[in-house]
Amino acid sequence: MSRIVVTGMGLTSAIGNGTEANRQALIAGSCGIGSLEGFTTRYAGILPCAEIKEANPSMQARLRASGAGLTRTMLLALDAFEQAIRDANLLPLTDQNVALINATTVGGMCLTDELYKDSHAKAEGSAYLSAYDLGSVGVYLQSRYGIKGIINTFNTACSSSANALMYGARLLRHGRADKVIAGGVDSLAKFTLNGFNALRILSPELCRPFDRDRQGLNLGEGAAFLVLEREEDLRAGSKVYAVLSGAGNAADAYHPSSLSEEGEGPFRSMQQALQASGLQCSDISYINAHGTATENNDEVEAKAMLRLFGQRVPPFSSTKGSTGHTLGAAGAVEAVFSVLSLIHQEVYPGLRFEHPIAQSNLKPVTEYEQRPLTHVMSNSFGFGGNCSTLIFSKA
């Protein structure tokens, strides 16, 4: 079976633009979570968010993205996508069998107020009529780059972009694409802010993944894309960042918006990823956990890790204390962090942890560490019980 390798990456988040800026911020323990400024909402200054502090017009100019009807979600995706294809030296995309697999949960609904107006308008609509749906981002990137291969979009809530990477690897193995650009994007939106707030899982303080006294998550925004190729197609001397060794996808099948007590879905997705990679528990050097800092997720994820790894849970941390929870982008953002960990043989700290959760007594990594890493596991669990796990290995 073909080995699937990562040959390019692009990333934008509240802690930086570009993979190196993000890495430096993670090493420094920087936090991108703060007061929301990008749109009007009564929760600005009340519910902290991890916002990218560049407004749309500036992004449009920087990315040479002119024209009406462009959403913030499209622009964030374009930024990360462009970085990834330049990094992998893929341009032009028109003459190759390239697939683009995107993931998003918000799509153009970042324009919450415009959508409200258009859905009730009788005469004239706005410039965004084709931009609200989830497919709009992939359709925009496709037309901008003239991509001829398979284009897809996933929405499995917070595990969306982990599934995009899993599907991308499968397309390569089945010969349905020669190069895959897979990842995800979400921008902050009044829609999701109110949705998560109605579910009472947003923290009024900076989030504290895996801490006993955690009060919920902080929403974030960002985009990340990874270029995947079959190892045998690479030219001699090509740069390879890491191997995508395997992936798992399982349903928790318990509740529409919370995980089961025993963490059946998380347990199975981690277990399947190990099986797909041909690895043992003891092979995993580090876990980039889902770690949203909600009451439910962290308790269940810790329990599932104990179930699978027994008393030998590998070092783990959640980088959401730095980037916030970027929802549909989170799987890809953390896939990039996992690959950076492997390249540089380092582990990024989970911020603001003080006391372990009593039942599990698990402590995340809280300081930047250099340590030998061979296989890194990355977890993403979503509403609806959609659980996915990726395993990246040292190139």
Place this chain on the structure above:
Amino acid sequence: MLYIHQYSCISPQHTFGSIDLETLVPSIDNRLKALEPAYAGIPPGMLRRMGKCVKITVGAAMPLLADHPPADGIIIGSGNGGLEDCIRFLDQIVQYEEGMLTPANFVQSTANAMAAQISLLTHNHAYNNTHVHRGLAFENALLDAWMQAVDNLDATLIVGGVDEISDYHLNIETLNGTFKADPCNNATLYASTTKGGLAGEGAAMFRVGGRPVKAEAGTTEPGSGAGAEAVQADKTYAVAITEVDLFHSTDPAYVQGRLKGFIGADTPDLILTGENGDPAFKPFYTAAEAANTTVARFKHMSGESPTASAFATWLAVHLLKTGAMLPEHMIKHAGPSDKGFRNVLIYNAYQGRQHGLIRVKRTPE
């Protein structure tokens, strides 16, 4: 090869329960709404909380889930998911100025609610995924199932496509030109000279696998047992999806080239095209037609929706499995084949940009 083991469809036509394709159910106010059944087997308390998208998905899937071991995967394609709930939540945000909102609409509005609900109802922990790439959501779901079936020939998967009509979405897509602004009915849809199609909705679900279903003793015949009248048991021909492709283009010449490449030397005896009454997209469909092939249309039955090709796939499977006659109202050009079809090509060009190709065949031919 993706063998169809069972298939089921809730649509604006008589496709669920006792199937009658000869009678064309008329559109009302430019809409073709799904004919919803009584939803036997879903607890009433649960049913009340479900949005329409979830309801028709679960309703169509139920007959494929009963009396079977849990499927090895649940894969749904949906362009828009629960839009009604989505905009209801939006209305709450505006109306209550972001005050105390109830999360039910928010949770129901997420696109993965359908696949998640099936896993919940059947306690199924297997692979679960939701494809939402607009007019190619169903084609991607099929491709996903296809690859899984190749990787594991013994796996059985539930795969389907679903979308709903909501007032709000109708408003947006009418302003956007996807749906007709002028009055039109489905009986005369293809004579229309105005932009857009008729709004449609429905859920088509398939139980599929890498091998043809074994002829088991006591296989349920249509008309016997729970939900059996809704499902065509595999009593006649084995049918499989043999090829799927999808791509984007607005250039008719390029599209024609890709179509030619897909068809190759294997000329279908029936082409189901997604012609939708919008003259702007006709050139794409005309280019797909061939002289010695029957050409038929389906969007006067299903209406336009991002996953209308799931309805077309249900039609193709039904025709191939049962050998049923093609209803007169579907035929654009009759070809020479009058002994039942064996090789069907489904071609859909959503919004003139997203092209989906699905080949469905009797196996062995």
